[in-house]
Amino acid sequence: MTGGIASGKSLVATRLAELGAVLVDADAIAREVVEPGTPGLAAVVDAFGPEILDGEGRLDRPRLGAIVFQQPERRAELNGIVHPLVRERAAAVIAAAAEDAVVVQDIPLLVETGQQRNFHLVLVVDAPEAVRLQRMTEHRGMTEADARSRMAAQASRQDRLAAGDVVLTNSGTREELLAAVDGLWNGRLVPFARNISQGAVAARSGAPVLAAPNPDWPRQAAGLAERLKVAAPDDVLAVDHIGSTAVPGLEAKDVIDLQLAVPDLATADRIAPLLGAAGFPLWPGILMDSPHGRPDPAAWSKRLHGNADPARPVNLHIRVAGSPGWRFALCFRDWLRADPAAREEYAAEKRRMAALHASDANTSGYADDKEAWFRDVAAPGMERWAESSGWQPPSYVSTSANAAQG
Known part of the structure; x- marks a missing residue:
């Protein structure tokens, strides 16, 4: 699962976990691997200097963010440190999941890192850029310039949509989004996981129906x-x-x-x-x-x-x-x-x-x-x-x- 900043991905992830998914949250893991005393934090300090720590020896995320979101080469350097650690931790969580579990990996930078081909299904949580910008400025207290900088640092909306097998549009109400998640879970994700665990092709029935040419x-x-x-x-x-x-x-x-x-x-x-x-x-x-x-x-x-x-x-x-x-x-x-x-x-x-x-x-x-x-x-x-x-x-x-x- 992926989505641009302020698209509503966290709400979707929470609902999927409530329904029974094994959630692998890349953002949460990324925070864990740079906690004080970890090799990850030591590597980040070596690369960016001790000034990116706060008074308690923790990573000063706003200060680090101000650097990497303005300098793409430094962002790539940070990703090169953190992403391998995240993938290693995520692999351990997935290995412990039940054979027929629906495992949802929440990866904000899925498209940017070219990982979409490694999964059975790619779910994109989407919202128009104007809606996302409004959410960041009104609910997260960001300046418009900072919000636009964060959006520009991610893949374009067009590239994310092109990578998706499923797109959940989050420009309406919370209830509408949750209903769409429930429908996806019951109608697609659960039977998909069951078919894989049983080695079964999804059932097909019905007379032949010809569809109009689909450019997609x-x-x-x-x-x-x-x-x-x-x-x-x-x-x-x-x-x-x-x-x-x-x-x-x-x-x-x-x-x-x-x-x-x-x-x-x-x-x-x-x-x-x-x-x-x-x-x-x-x-x-x-x-x-x-x-x-x-x-x-x-x-x-x-x-x-x-x-x-x-x-x-x-x-x-x-x-x-x-x-x-x-x-x-x-x-x-x-x-x-x-x-x-x-x-x-x-x-x-x-x-x-x-x-x-x-x-x-x-x-x-x-x-x-x-x-x-x-x-x-x-x-x-x-x-x-x-x-x-x-x-x-x-x-x-x-x-x-x-x-x-x-």
């Missing part, structure tokens, strides 16, 4: 891809956004399809527990793509994972780099991006199939019935486009190979 789908896919790369950095060759949500202007079910490339399926099986722990459990029983009328069906083998998050459906296709299924997914996406006529033809087929299966209990019939179009129209059409355009799939070099060469 690529941003969401990029954030999910970064988490996957962190989960198994030595084995993931690439994570690509594929499927209809990767094609601008195309209607799609609100499901993000990602393709994770691996050297071989043995690697896919070995990293499955790591992906599950990161929030992407294996979807058992789906081991092969439809070969779309091509020979050698075994060459289309894959592993399919989903998302444990009930509010963000994801299909994670794990395929061997260079395999037919891997190539088909990338070529099909790029063909639709490049060819408006092909894109519209596919959109029409999707609409026809969605109407045909509008009363279904799930989307399996919709997916199965599209296979004829993939075989008879998509496969030959995209191959003609690939040949005429000179399209080639990407070439990957594994991280481990790079390390060995280095």
